[in-house]
Amino acid sequence: MHSWLPFEWIAAGRFLREGRMQTASIILGVSIGVSVIVFMSAALTAQQQNIIHRVLSAQPHIVLLPPKEVARALRGGPGAEAALVQKPFQRVRSIDQWQRILREVERMPAVTAASPSASGSVLAVRGEATRSVSVLGIDPDRYFRIVPVPEKIVSGQARLGSEDIVVGIELAADLGARVGDKLRIVAASGRGATLSIAGIVDLGSKGANQRTTYVALHTAQALLGLIGGASSIDVTVQDIFAAEDVARVIAGANGVEADSWIRTNEQFFIAISAQTIANTTIRFFVALAIAFGIAAVLIVSVVQKSREIGILRAMGATRGQILRVFLLQGAALGLAGSLLGSAFGAAAILAWDRYFLAADGTPLLPIDLQGSLFIAAALLATLTGLASALMPALRGARLDPVTAIRG
Secondary structure (H helix, E strand, C coil): CCCCHHHHHHHHHHHHCHHHHHHHHHHHHHHHHHHHHHHHHHHHHHHHHHHHHHHHHHCECCCCCCCCCCCCCCCCCCCCCCCCCCCCCCCCCCCHHHHHHHHHCCCCCCCEEEEEEEEEEEEEECEEEEEEEEEEECCCCHHHHCCCHHHEEEEEECCCCCCCCCEEEEHHHHCCCCCCEEEEEEEECCCEEEEEEEECCCCCHHHHHHHEEEEEEHHHHHHHHCCCCCCCCEEEECCCHHHHHHHHHHHHHCCCEEHHHHHHHHHHHHHHHHHHHHHHHHHHEEEEEEEEHHHHHHHHHHHHHHHHHHHHHHHCHHHHHHHHHHHHHHHHHHHHHHHHHHHHHHHHHHHHHHECCCCCCCCCCCCCCCCCHHHHHHHHHHHHHHHHHHHHHHHHHHCCCCHHHHH
């Protein structure tokens, strides 16, 4: 029976069958550990992606700005006392040769989208109500690839003609304004324009909804005195965690300031990094518990099967074959446990999506079933089984046949 199988496979299968209770218990233990890894990894990944989406979907990953103006002391000559130099007021300025920089940035493989903008502080006036807000002039076709404003519109539409403006939901409430109402925008220079509210947007942040307004790029350029200019270039990248590296490359090549979200949201980045470390730590300790469980069972198996091992050695089995018998047992326990654990983990994810719901009936935290996660868990458990079987396998291979048979 099974004569076509190698000796190691036959012996490993027989040892596992003879210790059915031990085999079943360790497979169950491995499956529980793998299911914890699968569910926790999927849940933490979903939570991380959800947080990142909420925070970064309303802002670019990198913002390119003109270099800050620096005041230089005028010296009267040798021996003159050093002048008191005060930091100059940072007025709204255009990025020098911004069209060239925009084209170069868009050609970078790491960049997914780039958009010029003209922004500054203005007064929004409606009747007797006045609010200090930030006006952001954008090219809709480019900018909406960075921040999906149309998806965040709660009233009206994201239309930005020369006489249109889109405002945050909190600002609209403060001014008592609705779609179609007129809004007077006045810049610090005295330039002004009367615009029609085309849409009201919810950016997911009360502060942003109170101060953010969107207009067409050329409208903001006229208001801020930046005719043909761009005060910033907004950029998104493929790998959000590489944003700081990409920002340094852009800044070094073009002589501009490049602020990545990692720098401007440092505490948020630290929290995300800590969550990633916690996820990795959980996986490590669960894998360690699996390894010790498999190793303990196989060590007991070596002690119990020492006489059989001695007989096999006396019949001509080599040390290498005995070694492979126990390594195969470890790998088989890990693989079987990982398959069962993946099924448990998938069931837990499906149950979570079905029974843990928000007030609107949608999943509280949507968790996706990712095939790569199950493959990784199976590989981890199988390799852990192999590694944990190494010590008992070496011990079994080193048994002296005569001593083992005599007991």
